[in-house]
Amino acid sequence: GSEKLSVKMPKENGMQDGVNPITGEAFSGDYRPTLITVDSHPAALPNWGVGSADLIYEMPIQADGSTRQLALFMGEYPAEGAGPVRSARxxxxxxxxxxxxxxxxYGYQGGRDKNNMKDWIEANSSVKKLKYPYLNGISKNTGWFQRTSDGGHVGPHNVRLNMSEVEADYRESPTPQPFVFSETGLERGEDVNGIVINYKVTNDAYRTAYEYNASTGLFERYRNGAPYIDxxxxxxxxxxxxxxxxxxxSWSSGNPSRPVIRLNGQGVAEIFQNGKYIRxxxxxxxxxxxKLNNRMVFFDENGEELPMKVGKTFIQIVDNEQPVVVVADEAIDGAVEPQAQRDRVGTGSKK
Incomplete structure (x- = not known):
């Protein structure tokens, strides 16, 4: 991967009436995307509202392997709310x-060096100031962010956001950047039954796994060996x-809780659809x-824009050297036990 592009970027995909540009599913209404920082600490499980998100990212936020999620809601705003909401990076x-x-x-990355959210937004954001649509629940609209013990959650893993308030107050009109869609998804590639990503190799606190369900055509998500439920x-x-x-x-100023993640240029994408894998x-x-409003494009192994299978997407952001384990054949018993590991998806040449 590098900051320089060697791929030819495609044109924008046009909006289709009645289609959610993020999932390809039927949708009517205004395009109103909302991103929420969702806590992925084991004590924050189960997360609320995540089943309604069209797309979710998980990314490292500490050098010890701790992660956080960024959930994108557009097609459906869960009436019961979403969270637990944590601080942004x-x-x-x-x-x-x-x-x-x-x-x-709920809170944000501060700090004396320039790699803090306030300075970054003032220098680079179209908004130019840490204010709406950047919504910090600690200081703004605090009534929308309620602490709750629902599900046995305790602080700081217990802030639930009232999505109905976000929707009612929505004042942005962003331009959609649709994916290309396919009803069927990949019909080529290697067979995959499970995927395992252990961000924190010293223990299983941040182990994400997926098991393919052939009857639904979907990858069911697991966290730390248990189903990832809403x-x-x-x-x-x-x-x-x-x-x-x-x-x-990398880590800003050598601080292990200040991530620097390159989201420009290009890099390897491991792509899983329909129980198939391509690189x-x-x-x-x-x-x-x-040019931060430019979209991220996914390309298949032939350099063509990847059609997304209609439905929801999970994007795991990992370091170039992160091991990703792909289980090809047998049932993986939900948790994807380490002894069931078959093939390592390498970081250089394909496996």
Whole structure:
């Protein structure tokens, strides 16, 4: 991966009437994307409202392997709310600029060096100030962010956002940047039954896994060996597309809790649809600070824009060297136990 592009970026995909530009599913209404920083600490499980999100990112936020999620809601705003909401990090701001819309979080990355959210937004954001649509629940609209013990949650893993208030107050009009869609998804590639990503190799606190369900055509998500459920309804979250994007991850001023994640240029994308795996490329034609509204494009192994399978997407952002384990054949017993590991998806040449 590098900041320079070697792929040819395609034109924008036009909006189709009645189609959600993020999922390809039927949709009517205004395009109103909202991003929320969702806590992925084990004590924050189950997360609320995540089954309603059209697309979710998970990314490293500490050098010890701790992660945080950024959930994108557009087609459905869960009436019961979403969360637990936690503090935001600078790389999330780049994704806010890309999608447009409102970004809700509870606290944010400060600090004396320039790699803090306030300075970053003032220098690079279309908004130019840490204010709406950057919505910090600690200081603004505090009534929308309620602490709750629902599901046994305790602080700081217990802030739930009232999505109905966000929707009623929506004042942004971002431009949609639709994916290309396919009803069927990939019909080529290697067979995959499971995927395992252990961000924190010293223990299983941040182990994400997916198991393919052939009857639904979706990858069911697991966290730390247990189904990843939406605490609002108890349903397992499942995804039509799982994409692992490899990029450069470092730590600002050597501080292990201040991530610097390259979300411009290009890198390897491990693409999973329909129980199939191909190795492609992600690319975004921007610098770290300019043209940030340009979309991230996924390319297949032939350099063509990847059609997303209609449905929800999960994007795992990992360091270039992060091991990703692909289980090809046998049932993986939900948790994807380490002894079931078959093939390592490498970081250089394909496996």
């Amino acid at each position: 600078v790389p999330m701001c780049s994704l806010r600029e890309m999608w447009g819309g409102v970004f809700c979080f 605490g609002n309804n108890g349903e397992v979250c499942a995804y039509a597309n799982v994409i692992v994007i490899r990029t450069d991850v 492609g490329t992600w690319a975004r034609d921007c610098s770290a600070t300019k």
